[in-house]
Amino acid sequence: MGSEGYAIYREIWEGPAAYRETLEALGNLDDLAANILKRYRAIIACSCGSSHHAGLALCYAASRLAGLTAYAVQASEYPAYAHHHVGSEHLLVAISQSGETGDTIRAARMAREKGVRVLAITGGAGSSLAGLADHVLPVGGGAERAVPATKSFVAQLAACYAFASALSRAAGGQDLVQELQAQPEMLQETLSRSESFAREYAESLAAVRSLFILGYGPSFIAALEASLKLKETCGIHAEAYSIWEFRHGPISLLDGERPCIMIVPPRPGDSLEAFEKVSATARGAGARVLLVSHSPLRMDVSETLTIPETRGEFATTLEVAPFQLLAYYTALRRGLDPDRPRLLTKVVR
Structure with a gap:
C-alpha cells in the first residue's frame, strides 16, 4: 500500500x-x-x-x-x-x-x-x-x-x-500572536524538509530494537512524544531523556546497536556543551548519532536534519514533525500497519 x-x-x-x-x-x-x-x-x-x-x-x-x-x-x-x-x-x-x-x-x-x-x-x-x-x-x-x-x-x-x-x-x-500565526507555515516547511530524510533513515531504523532520544527544555518534550510515536507505531523500544539526566546512568548503555537521537532546542545555551559531550561519548562507543537542530551545528554525528528556527517556547511542534514521518516510514519497513498498532485503541476509557 x-x-x-x-x-x-x-x-x-x-x-x-x-x-x-x-x-x-x-x-x-x-x-x-x-x-x-x-x-x-x-x-x-x-x-x-x-x-x-x-x-x-x-x-x-x-x-x-x-x-x-x-x-x-x-x-x-x-x-x-x-x-x-x-x-x-x-x-x-x-x-x-x-x-x-x-x-x-x-x-x-x-x-x-x-x-x-x-x-x-x-x-x-x-x-x-x-x-x-x-x-x-x-x-x-x-x-x-x-x-x-x-x-x-x-x-x-x-x-x-x-x-x-x-x-x-x-x-x-x-x-506573540504573529509568531503563533507563523507556526503552520513553518510546520509545513519542516514536513517538507523531513519527508525524504525520514524515508531514507527508516531503512536503517527498521532493524533497530532499542534507541535513545535526548532533548532539553521544549526539545525534551519533543523527545518524549517522538519516543511514544516510535514505540506505538513501529514497536521500537525508544527511551527519552533530558540531555543532562542521560549522563546520570543511562549513558552506560550506549553501544553500536542502540542509535542515539539528539534534538537540540533553539538557542541551546549551556545545554549545547552537554549535547557535544554525549555525542562524543556515543560516537566513541560505536553508536550512530542523529542530530536534529534549528540551525547547523558542528558536532561529531552520523546524520543531521536542520529544521526551521523558531521561538523556544513553541519549538515542540516543529521538532516532533520529523518523527511522525519517521515512525510512519519505519512501520512500513517493518511490515506493520501504522494506522492500527497492536493492542491499542483510539480512546482508552
Missing part, C-alpha cells in the same frame, strides 16, 4: 491546517487569561499519552512567558498525590482529544468534587470532559482515523500555545 493509502500519512500532512483551524476556533482568549491570572495561584495540566506531552508544553510555555506556576501530572497519577493538595486556588487543565479518556475524566471529576475549576482542551465539543468543564478550549482539525495521535497532537499544541500566549499578554509580557 502506498503512502496515500494510510490515514496517518494524510493526517501528518494535515497538521498545519489543524494548527491554523485551532487558532481560528479559539478566537481571543485575553479576558479568560486575565481572569485566570487574577483568580488562580497555579495551573495543573492533567492528561494521558500524547495529551500529557501537550500539557507539559503548556506548562513550560505558561511558566516561561507569564511567570505562572504550572506543572503537568499524568491523569492516572492524579489521585495518588496531586489531588491531596489542590484547592480553589488551582485551575485543572484537562486535555483529551476525544474528551472521553477515562483517567482524565476521573481526575476532572475528583477535582470538581473539591471545588477546583476545570478548563478542558478537547476536540470533543459534546464530550463527557466538556460537560464537566467550566471552560472549554476547542481543538480543530477534524476527526483523526489513525490510532497514533499526529494532527490532533499538533492541534492540542496550538491550543496550549495560544492559551500561554494570552496569559503572557495578561501578565504584561510579550504579544
